[in-house]
């Protein structure tokens with residue numbers, strides 16, 4: 001057994017998102033989002049599930065905060081539902097929406113928990129989607145207006161801000177693959193949206209600086225890692241293309257002020273062009289205070305001509321898989337973090353999401369999720385190795401505090417360290433909750 005020790009200033013937390021946990025979808029003036037539309041469209045979400053009730057955290061947040069307090073976390077990463085603040089995406093503000101988040105944030109602070117607020121975690125007001133959504137550059141302006149409202153309202157309360165969660169999911173997963181809301185399948189549209197998202201991020205950062213908000217701001221791309229099946233250059237190149245789809249495509253414009261040429265040329269071969277307007281890249285290239293990184297899984301892959309977007313195929317290597325069928329690949333966590341640090345330098349990084357789907361159910365009031373504990377041990381060991389190799393890790397947030405609405409998978413996939421009974425909404429702390437609680441208290445664990 002080894003002791004895996006973390007830096008003394010390491011921050012520990014958990015993460016959730018508004019549409020996945022809040023419920024109260026039609027309460028207190030909240031307007032519809034694209035996920036209300038998508039989840040109520042037959043065939044889009046497994047089991048016909050939707051976020052109308054979810055974990056009912058809109059009404060149960062005080063209980064949730066008591067659970068967080070018991071866990072001993074330093075930070076809690078949550079997202080604000082844009083349609084609660086601007087029911088139509090812009091124009092009139094909904095005071096009850098602001099009131100809810102003030103009460104929530106006040107309760108976090110009262111319990112010694114630092115709020116980290118994600119402004120956009122996928123629940124775009126449907127009214128904006130009706131005008132083209134992120135494909136329409138006017139949505140950039142609406143986002144900056146919403147961000148400014150939140151910055152001004154919560155000045156002095158919220159000190160950590162994330163503009164966008166997983167822009168790859170918002171653009172390519174949702175508008176090229178089509179698996180998430182609004183469900184388009186158009187590579188040019190998805191590429192345009194990815195650019196508009198980055199412009200929106202940059203302009204929100206500019207607004208944050210103009211307002212001289214006391215705090216830090218960043219964004220939270222999702223990442224993956226592919227190791228080549230052989231040392232053939234075509235295998236290496238194929239892996240770099242898929243990694244680049246998540247990493248360089250979104251991080252080069254923010255940190256370097258330009259898109260990665262190898263990706264631009266690959267997209268050009270697919271008949272896709274970037275539509276960059278004057279000033280866009282300068283807006284995107286605003287210095288940020290931290291980078292959020294979400295990591296779940298990685299793969300072994302090799303070149304395969306005319307296959308998918310990047311001409312590769314996964315190779316089944318017999319790795320353990322979680323209950324969402326993702327390989328358990330902690331090596332990729334270390335590699336993607338060191339890749340990012342090598343490319344962008346000493347960027348302060350929060351792991352804003354890492355966790356596993358295991359669908360263990362309560363037995364006599366206990367949930368034995370040893371597989372999740374093992375996943376966390378493996379990935380925190382990889383994280384410790386990344387820290388030792390020089391990656392500037394500031395904190396780690398488990399996805400997720402509680403089981404919740406896992407998008408197109410509905411409630412069939414459980415990522416929480418707290419179990420939620422969706423019939424009674426009863427919360428049950430899993431064995432992984434108690435393991436994580438001890439790890440936080442010690443700032444080390446044995447493995």
Ligand SMILES: CCOCCOc1ccc(-c2cn(C[C@@H]3NC[C@@H](O)[C@H]3O)nn2)cc1
Pocket residue numbers: 017020166173177179222294296353399406407
């Ligand atoms: C080739 C076809 O593929 C179809 C599905 O493809 C994906 C890819 C990635 C995901 C995915 C889900 N999560 C977890 C979430 N991160 C944010 C938070 O809200 C969590 O719920 N991360 N990535 C889902 C589906």
